[in-house]
Amino acid sequence: MKAxxxxxxxxxxxxxxxxxxxxxxxxxxxVAWAGICGSxxxxxxxxxxxxxxxxxDxxxxxxxxxxxxxxxxxxVEEVGSEVKDYKPGDRVTINPTLTFGKKSEDLDPYFGFAFIGLSGDGGFAKFANVPEKNVYHLPDPLSLQDGALVEPTAVAVQAVKEAELLFGDTVAVFGAGPIGLLTIDAAKAAGAxxxxxxxxxKERLEKAKQMGATNVINSGEVNAVEAIKELEPEGVDVSFEVAGVGATFEQAVEVTTPRGTMVVVSIFASPIEWNPFQLTAKGITIKSSLAYTPxxxxxxIDLMARGQLKPQEVITDHIGLNxxxxxxxxxxxxxKSQAKILVELSGEN
Structure with a gap:
């Protein structure tokens, strides 16, 4: 098979x-559809x-x-002899997180992790063999194309949960790439x-509006901190760093209100230099979010099926494996106008 x-x-x-x-x-x-991730x-x-x-690994x-x-x-094409909950023909989506836990509820990445498709063979292929505990039934309201969006959307859901975002809170999202856009969707669903x-x-900021952003700022044209302070003089309740660079890390801390929360969602490809006194002086809580819990x-999946999360707008293109x-x-x-590109394998819905 091609992969x-x-x-x-x-x-x-x-x-x-x-x-x-x-x-x-x-x-x-x-495999029907697979998304290209920032990772x-x-x-x-x-x-x-x-x-x-x-x-x-x-x-x-x-x-x-x-x-x-x-x-x-x-x-599902075939199941192993010990598989109990799935049969050929079932429509499924995959949680790619692997941990040292034995049960599905043990799939918490903070206890040692690997990922199907990064640490071992994954879904850019006609077929993929996956542990049963990593497989989830896809409910009827969702297409298989929607199923390919569950994993990145779950990253955003986990980030919003880590922030302990409350109904009515104000939010700043630094970076309008795929995960940033999905974080906007999740924050909106959570009541920001x-x-x-x-x-x-500019194209990604337009996409951010479609995903639910109430305000957009082109940080290449204006001072990001000053622009946010014009909207929220005391700062935002929660900031999400989804760009992965030193400048946005500092800006995210700076615009967060005293005693507020900043969540690091991005993967930093290289170290940054930062003075932690910026944090100490404001009493801000910094949290990090990696992947998601089971x-x-x-x-x-449930929120997407009920229409409370609508990540479909993040898709900007469909391509073939070749x-x-x-x-x-x-x-x-x-x-950079591109966000989420889906790769068609079987293309089934």
Whole structure:
């Protein structure tokens, strides 16, 4: 079968691969749609970050080259002998988080983690073999294309939960890439009264409005801190750092009201220099958010099915697997008007 395989930095190849043998506790999924994530882009542009290159990952037992793709959904093709809750024909979405826990409720990334599609073979392929505990039924209101959006949306849901955002709180989101846009959607669903989106791209800021931002600021044209203070003189209750650069980290702290909360959601590709007295002087709580808990993943599916979360607007393009390098990864690297690009595998709905 054809798959998009990571061989090294800027070396992603669509090539023929063999699907490994299905384990007794696994489900074989015929992949319908898979999304290109910012984490995938980090591996392509700057990797290795998560991908195991020198020795096998302790959770997957795999090393590069490996098939990428951790945001995917599809139809069950086959099940192992120990699988109880799934059968061929079931529509499913995948929680790609792997941990050392034995049960589905143990899939908390903070206790040691790996990801299907980053630490082992994933969903940029016709088929993927996945542990049963990582598989979730997709309810009828959601299409398989929607299913490919569950994983990144769950990242945003977890970030908003970590912030302990209250109904009526004011919010600033630094970075209107895919996760930033989905954080806007989640903050809106959680009851934020004002959501300020900041980015350098006019196109992404327009997309932020579609996702629910009440105000947008082009931080390349105006002073971001001053612009926010004009809207919220005391600062916002919660800020989300989703850009992954030193400047936005400092700005997110600066615009947060005293005793407020700043949540780091982005992956920083390199260290930053920062004076923590900026934090001490305001009594701000800084939290970080990595992936999601199993509860948040399930809640995300339910919220999407009920229409309380509407991440579909984040999609900016659909491409085929053969075009994943030029029209996917390279496009995301060079065209900041792009947000979420979905890769069609079987294309089933």
């Amino acid at each position: 998009a395989v990571w061989h090294g930095q800027k070396d992603l190849r669509v090539e023929e691969t063999e699907l490994r043998e299905l384990k007794d506790s696994e489900v074989k999924v015929k 995938d882009l980090h591996e392509y542009e700057e990797g290795p970050v998560f991908v195991p290159t020198e020795k096998p 302790p959770l997957t037992g795999e090393t590069t080259p490996l098939t990428m793709g951790h945001e995917f959904a599809g139809v 009264s004002r959501i300020i989106a900041l980015d350098l791209s 509860t948040s993943f399930r809640q995300t 075009d994943i390098v030029e029209k996917g990864f390279e496009e995301l690297s060079n065209n």
